[in-house]
Amino acid sequence: MNILTLWFHKLGSPPTFYRLAGLLLPWCYGIGLLLGLVALYSGLVLAPRDYQQGDAYRIIFVHVPAAWMSLFAYAFMAAxxxxxxxxxxxxxxxxxxxxxxxxxAFTFIALVTGALWGKPMWGTWWTWDxxxxxxxxxxxxxxxxxGLNAAIEDRRQxxxxxxxxxxxxxVNLxxxxxxxNWWNTLHQGSTIRLMGPSKIDAAMAWPLLLMALATHIWFFGSVLMRARIALLQLEGGKDWVRKVALDEGAAGG
Known part of the structure; x- marks a missing residue:
């Protein structure tokens, strides 16, 4: 067993993961919140008005990162x-x-903000685009x-x-x-491209990308928090969980 395999094996150990996640949590939330606030201020206040959409376009600084995260989170879940x-x-x-x-939650935010953006742009809250x-x-x-995860009593099953x-x-991703690209839709195409020139001004692009980074960091913080709680519930009878409870109780007292 090589060093990398040993490292992953140790990281997969519930006690090790629990401790590491606890160390990373405040950093993820703190950095994610800070970057998100900077991105929102830059996008909502500092970025220039769009010559066609005016200030209505500013919802992209929430809508687009949320839409990106809806796909990223699903890919993470599926992996x-x-x-x-x-x-x-x-x-x-x-x-x-x-x-x-x-x-x-990110998918819901993307749909709601998309509707708020679509009304002034398309004249309707929703279309079967x-x-x-x-x-x-x-x-x-x-x-x-x-729902399926909640419906079955045995947590692992x-x-x-x-x-x-x-x-x-x-298959939906x-x-x-x-x-x-595949269908004739009302929704505009990609404005930021990894390959080729982007269709957005740099003054608008960097707050958007910063917000995307902030949401990714916040996502990992939220996953770590939820995973720690689920791990304690699943491993409730283990010695390491009792030790954690005693240590955290002593620290809190």
């Missing part, structure tokens, strides 16, 4: 579900299920995973069943992403 199903790693089950409500519809399907997939559903739903 951990795959690892859990193939290698039966308990921690991956926990991480997959911990990320589902967070991803659902390919991008909007596939994003709504993504929300239903998240809710399905959450629940995580496996919900993880299998999450893997089936992966490219549909969401490429829908504006």
């Amino acid at each position: 951990n579900a795959f690892i859990a199903l193939v290698w039966h790693i308990k921690l991956s089950e926990i991480l997959a299920m911990a990320s589902a409500p967070i991803g659902a 390919a991008r909007l519809t596939s994003e709504l399907v993504l929300l239903f997939l998240y809710l399905g995973v959450i 629940a995580a496996r069943a919900a993880g299998f559903l999450a893997l089936i739903g992966v 490219p549909i969401v992403h490429f829908s504006v």
Whole structure:
């Protein structure tokens, strides 16, 4: 067993993960909050008005990062579900299920802010556009995973069943992403591109990218927090959990 394998094996140990997550949590929340506030101020106050949409476009500084996170969180959930199903790693089950409500929240925010943006731009709150519809399907997939996980009493069986559903739903991710290219939709295409020139001014792009970074960091903090709670519930009778309870009780007292 090489050093890298040993490191991953140790990281997958519940006590080690619990302690490491506890150390990372305040950093994730603190940095995520700070970057998010800077990004919001820069986007809502400092960024120039759009020559076509005026100030209405500023909702992109919430909408676009939330939409990106809805896809990223699902990919993270599905990847951990795959690892859990193939290698039966308990921690991956926990991480997959911990990320589902967070991803659902980002998807809901993306849909709501999209509707708020669509009303002045398209003249309607909702249309059965390919991008909007596939994003709504993504929300239903998240809710399905959450519901299935909650419906089965045995926590590990629940995580496996919900993880299998999450893997089936992966097919929707490219549909969401490429829908504006595959179909004639009202939704605009990508404005920031990794390959080729972007269609957005740099003064607008950097707050958007900063907000995306902030949401990713906040996401990991939220996943770590939920995973720690789930780990304590799952491992409730173990010696290390009792030791943690005693240590935290002593620190709190």
